[in-house]
Amino acid sequence: MTGELATGPIRVLLADDHAAVRAGLAMILGTAGDIEVVGEASDGIAAVRKATALRPDVVLMDIRMPGMDGIEATRQLVEQRIAHVLVLTTFDVDEYVYGALRSGAAGFLLKSVDSARLIEAVRLVAAGDGVLEPSVTRRVISAFAGAVPAPAAPPPGLSDLTDRERDVLACLGEGLSNQQIARRLTISEATVKTHVSRVLYKLDLRSRVQAAMLARDAGLTP
Numbered sequence: 563m564t565g566e567l568a569t570g571p572i573r574v575l576l577a578d579d580h581a582a583v584r585a586g587l588a589m590i591l592g593t594a595g596d597i598e599v600v601g602e603a604s605d606g607i608a609a610v611r612k613a614t615a616l617r618p619d620v621v622l623m624d625i626r627m628p629g630m631d632g633i634e635a636t637r638q639l640v641e642q643r644i645a646h647v648l649v650l651t652t653f654d655v656d657e658y659v660y661g662a663l664r665s666g667a668a669g670f671l672l673k674s675v676d677s678a679r680l681i682e683a684v685r686l687v688a689a690g691d692g693v694l695e696p697s698v699t700r701r702v703i704s705a706f707a708g709a710v711p712a713p714a715a716p717p718p719g720l721s722d723l724t725d726r727e728r729d730v731l732a733c734l735g736e737g738l739s740n741q742q743i744a745r746r747l748t749i750s751e752a753t754v755k756t757h758v759s760r761v762l763y764k765l766d767l768r769s770r771v772q773a774a775m776l777a778r779d780a781g782l783t784p
Contacts, residue, residue, distance in 0.1 A: 571598040572688040575616060575645070577609035577632065578602075578624040583673070587622060587650075590677045597684055606630030613644050619688040621645045623667070625658045633661040640666030640768045648687045650675075666768030669693035690755050691740045692770040719765040720780060727764070728782065730757040734770050735777025 574597060576584045581604070588599045601616050603609035605627045613621055621639060625632040636647045649662045649670035662670065668687045671680065671694075683693040723731065726747070733743040740754045747754070758770060767773050777783050 571596055572620060572684060573598055573600045573616070573618040574684060575600060575609065575613050575618040575621045576602045577604075577606070577621055577627070577635065578650070579604050579627040580624075583624070587680075590680055591684065593677070594681045594684075597681065604628075606632055606635030609635045610638050610644075613639055614642075618645050620684055621647045622684070623647050623649050623662070625649060625651050625662055631658075633658065633665050636662050636667050637665035646687045646690070648683060648693060663769070663771045666772065668769055669771060686739070689740075690758065694737065694771070720776075722764050723761065727757050727761050730754065731761050731765075731773060731777045732782040734758070734761070734773045735783035737774060 574591060576587050576599060578584050578587070584602045584604075588602070591597045591599055600618055601612045603612050607630045609621060609623065609627075609632075610630070621636075623632040623636055627635075632649060636649070639645050639647055647662075647667045649667045650673050651658070651662075651670055652673050669683070669692045671683055675683070686693050720728075729747055730743060733746055738746065740751050740758070743749075743754045744751045758773075761773055762768070762770070765773065765776060767776065
């Protein structure tokens with residue numbers, strides 16, 4: 563799941579407790595020739611069950627749903643490496659969004675996002691990149707850093723990173739995309755994806771947002 567490129571259409575599962583929202587998302591994604599909606603779920607339990615059966619590339623996940631919420635569903639899907647998760651929320655920044663990102667979501671967007679941005683975000687997440695609502699990117703990372711005490715010692719695995727991997731981790735801490743990291747370090751995007759995958763593996767992390775939190779706590783970013 564971490565950073566691999568999807569072959570063929572990008573397969574998407576929609577998880578939201580409002581049928582009208584799912585219908586709207588399906589209509590928007592249906593305009594993209596490289597994206598296919600393969601299923602829908604109205605709660606977290608159904609999202610995990612259907613994702614396990616369908617193995618989509620991306621799950622568009624609401625946070626507040628009956629029964630199992632989107633936070634727990636995200637945690638289960640990411641821990642089992644079933645799919646990348648992109649949270650869509652009506653909220654700006656709150657504990658629900660933080661919880662979802664801590665659980666390994668690749669990022670989040672507001673439900674007010676325009677069609678082109680949503681389609682682009684699905685493509686980015688399917689390719690292993692991260693997506694955060696531009697207006698709150700810095701606040702999300704800062705809030706994580708402020709809410710989570712800095713470790714007394716370097717996190718396990720940090721010393722195992724190569725110099726280049728540490729550079730990539732520092733870039734993640736700044737909230738840079740794969741494309742931006744490639745430009746910054748003068749390497750290809752494919753190489754960036756490889757480095758990100760290795761960083762996540764060595765540090766036992768589930769998402770690049772978690773890596774950004776660790777980078778800030780470790781003092782790798784200003």
